[in-house]
Amino acid sequence: MRKSIGFLFLTLFFFACNPKEEVDLIVYNANIYTVDETFSKATSIAVKDGKFVEVSENNLTQKYKSKDLLDAQGNTIVPGLIDAHCHFYGLGLNQQVVDLVGTKSYNEILEKVEAFQKERQSSFILGRGWDQNDWEDKNFPTKDKLDEMFPQTPVALERVDGHAYLVNQKALDMAGITDKTVVTGGEIVKENGKIIGVLVDSPMAMVDAVMPKPDRKTQIQALKDAEKLCFDYGLTTVNDAGLHRSTIELIDSLQNTGDLSIRVYAMVSNTTENLDHYLEKGIVKTDKLNVRSVKVYGDGALGSRGAALKAPYSDKEDHFGAMITPMDQMEALAERIAATEYQMNTHAIGDSANIVVLRAYQKALEGKSDRRWKVEHAQVISEMDFDYFKNGIIPSVQPTHATSDMYWAEDRLGEERVKGAYAFKKLLGKAGTVALGTDFPVERVSPFLTFYAAVARKDLENYPEGGFQIQDALSREETLKGMTIWAAHSNFEENEKGSIEIGKWADFVILSDDIMNVPEDNIPQLKAEQVFLSGEQVK
Incomplete structure (x- = not known):
């Protein structure tokens, strides 16, 4: 009896002298995919000072104490999702203009523009999201009806891919564009020698130069609107593919004041001013902002026939597309x-x-290692050129482009050439990693549509049966890695995010279902139920 009492006393004494360590958050009873090196699973995590302090298969409430306990009720948790290629600021600005995404005809566009103008009375009408490939008449629209409706108000409507404008005559006049204007790196589309109002790639800059610039209040609202949309879908880091210095500095300022929380990997737009500043300044790195890359445009988009091809487009004789940055400039x-x-x-x-x-890339990087340069989109590759990705070059691809373009891609490229397009699995086999994104607002924000397009290669109507070029589908594990740890690696951030591991930022998402096992057709319906950034709930 005395021994029993003594043992009890020692036990109580031990626990009294060794109280539980206090942490900021404990999540338990979860189905956690850590996405660590072995793709291990866990059931419980502890967070302190914004970082994971323990990840375990045991219930960590037995080891730690916290005022904030979360019973995940068996739900699935994954690392905070990373969109490796998007236009975050552009998404926000799009919330301030006419939304033309999903329009099924030119007449629907005109109705939306008319309704917008009645409400806003804008001095320069802006919109984005049209795609003639979604219409019954797949030819480019013309400006004639816009000229009738808005003879004195300039109009510029951006195509969904961001590589073409439809503008009216007033906008052309303001930009100084006439039938005698000569451009390189793009096209002023004409029919029978007459400008129809469609500008592809480089001449768009002439219209940009006369557009009103958003004021600071509008810019801030755009960034906040974009952040809310991203958090709603479980995105905790976004790679913005092309920002100017003023916008980068605004993002940094808002992050410092706590008015913007999302992590941003900022690619600096390739302008003389931007490069002279940032290449001289060097890498800019905070906990939420990383500026260490330059975004360059090689060519245009396939949908507007601006992509540069080795042989002519199969559906447009003697048309090759165009390089936006010529070869000699690219090399320099x-x-x-x-x-x-x-x-x-x-x-x-x-x-x-x-x-x-x-x-x-190969020429410039000779003798250099671990530079992680990316090819954004890497969309159409000749069979003989895939091996270049063995040299440490990272393909940054967007799976929903495949399922958006699959209806007409073969028309553009032909039966043989399309086999080297949207070849994600083959690119992964050569490069060892792929970074996955959406390119929003070109595509929808949802990373679950990215996941579905990568693994199923189908649209939301379950088309085509068996999947589009299904041999290039990714596995679920590869896809989740591409949206987390591989994306983080492509940003030189794999030691601070991209997986649920001790010492990394506590960015994670609680999902509505098990993304690794839910029936394939149900993937697009997945939701981010709760989203945490540095251990703080942001949704």
């Missing part, structure tokens, strides 16, 4: 960036643009 730019710590991330859609970019 690569050499300049390679001499700094900055990463080069280049938009390349067509097979001609891709080989120009890949060769420029």
Whole structure:
């Protein structure tokens, strides 16, 4: 009896002398995919000072104490999702203009623009999201009806891919564009020698120059609107593919004051002013902002036939698309960036643009290691060119582009050339990683649509049966890695985010269902039920 009493006393004494460590948050009873090196699972996490302090298969409430306990009730938790290629600021600005995404005809566009103008009475009407490939008449629209409706008010409506404008005559006049205007790196589309109002790539800048610039209040509202949309879908880091210095500094300012929380990997837009500043300044890194890359445009988009191809478009005789950044400039730019710590991330859609970019990378990076330069989109690759990705080049791809373009991609490329398009699995096999994004607002924000497009290669109507070029589908594990740890690696941030591991930021998402096991057709309906950034709930 005395021994029993003594043992009890010692036990109580031990626990009294060894109280539970206090942490800020404990989540338990969860189905956690850590996405660590072995893709291990856990059931409980403890968070302190914004970072994971323990990840365990045991209930950590037995080891730690916290005022904030969360019973996950068996729900699935994944690392905070990363969109490796998007236009975060652009998404926010789009909330301030006419939303044309999903329009099924030119007449529907005109109705939306008319309704917007009745409400807003804008001095310069802006909109974005039209795609003639979704219409019964797949030809480019013309400006005639816009001229009738708005003879004195300039109108500029951006195509969904961001590589074409439809403008009216007033906007053309303000920009100084006439039938004698000569451009390189794009096209002023004409029919029978007459300008129809569609501008592809480089001439768009002439209209940009006369557009009213959003004031600071509008810019701030745009960033906040974009952040809310991203948090709603479980995105905790966004890679904005092309920002100017003023916007980057505004983001930094708002993050410092706590008015903006989302983590931003900012690719600096390729302008003389931006490069002169940032390449000289060096990497800019805080807990929420990372500026260490330059976004370059190689060519245009396939949907507007601006992508640069080695052979003519199959549906437009003698038309090859165009390089926005010519080969000699691409090589010189690569050499300049390679001499700094900055990463080069280049938009390349067509097979001609891709080989120009890949060769420029190979030449500039000779003798250099672990530079992690990216090809953004890597959309159409010739069979002979895939091996360039063995050299440490990272393909940054957007799975929903495949399922958006699949209806007409073969028309543009032909039966043989389309086989090297949207080849995510093959790219992964060569590069060892892929970084996955959406390119929103070109595509929808939802990372669950990204996941579905990557693994099923189908649209939301379950088309096509068996999946589009299904041999290039990714597994669920590969897809989740591409949206977390591989995306973080592509940003040089794999030691601070991208997986649920001790010492990393406590960015995580509680999902409505098990993303790794839910029936394939149910993936698009997944929801981010709760979202945490540095252990703080943001949704």
